[in-house]
Amino acid sequence: MPLDRQPLLETERLTLRPLTGDDREALYEIASDPAVWEQHPIHDRWRREVFDAFFDEGLASGGSLAVLRNSDNRLVGHTRYDKYDPQEGGVVEIGWTFLAPMCWGKGVNPEMKRAMLAHAFGEVAAVEFRVGDTNYRSRNALEAIGAVRTDRYELERYQGKRVVHLVYEITREGFENGPLA
Numbered sequence: 181m182p183l184d185r186q187p188l189l190e191t192e193r194l195t196l197r198p199l200t201g202d203d204r205e206a207l208y209e210i211a212s213d214p215a216v217w218e219q220h221p222i223h224d225r226w227r228r229e230v231f232d233a234f235f236d237e238g239l240a241s242g243g244s245l246a247v248l249r250n251s252d253n254r255l256v257g258h259t260r261y262d263k264y265d266p267q268e269g270g271v272v273e274i275g276w277t278f279l280a281p282m283c284w285g286k287g288v289n290p291e292m293k294r295a296m297l298a299h300a301f302g303e304v305a306a307v308e309f310r311v312g313d314t315n316y317r318s319r320n321a322l323e324a325i326g327a328v329r330t331d332r333y334e335l336e337r338y339q340g341k342r343v344v345h346l347v348y349e350i351t352r353e354g355f356e357n358g359p360l361a
Contacts, residue, residue, distance in 0.1 A: 183303040185243035185261035199244035206255040221312035269305030326358030
């Protein structure tokens with residue numbers, strides 16, 4: 181059975197649901213804070229036109245999720261299931277995650293990722309994450325949930341500068357025996 185990349189996932193504090201066009205303004209309110217992107221390779225995603233392109237791409241991807249806080253049903257972030265390959269046990273990429281600064285350091289990311297990984301591992305053997313090599317906040321967050329840096333990386337360009345994305349991975353077994361188990 182193929183992986184549902186836009187499930188409804190509920191945790192104690194969060195609901196992850198498919199992103200809709202109606203989420204644009206509330207999500208931009210979060211994304212418009214330059215601090216959210218300060219370590220990200222696309223460091224100017226706080227600019228309206230850059231954010232709108234990101235949002236439109238997310239809607240078109242068929243895997244974007246809005247992250248809502250259950251206590252007040254407030255949108256607090258975004259995440260996405262992206263590249264999905266069902267071959268050889270299956271692999272899916274999780275990424276494009278950002279959270280409102282008020283959620284940082286409060287266990288929101290691990291809670292969200294636990295739900296996403298549990299859902300993914302119902303269908304796939306591995307989950308990959310791509311993160312900018314200088315995005316230490318995201319790299320630390322990935323390592324805290326048990327993701328392991330592979331020897332693979334991808335090179336891209338943004339605004340004429342080279343961008344290196346490191347590839348991290350969590351296997352089903354690593355998840356079952358890792359810090360989110």
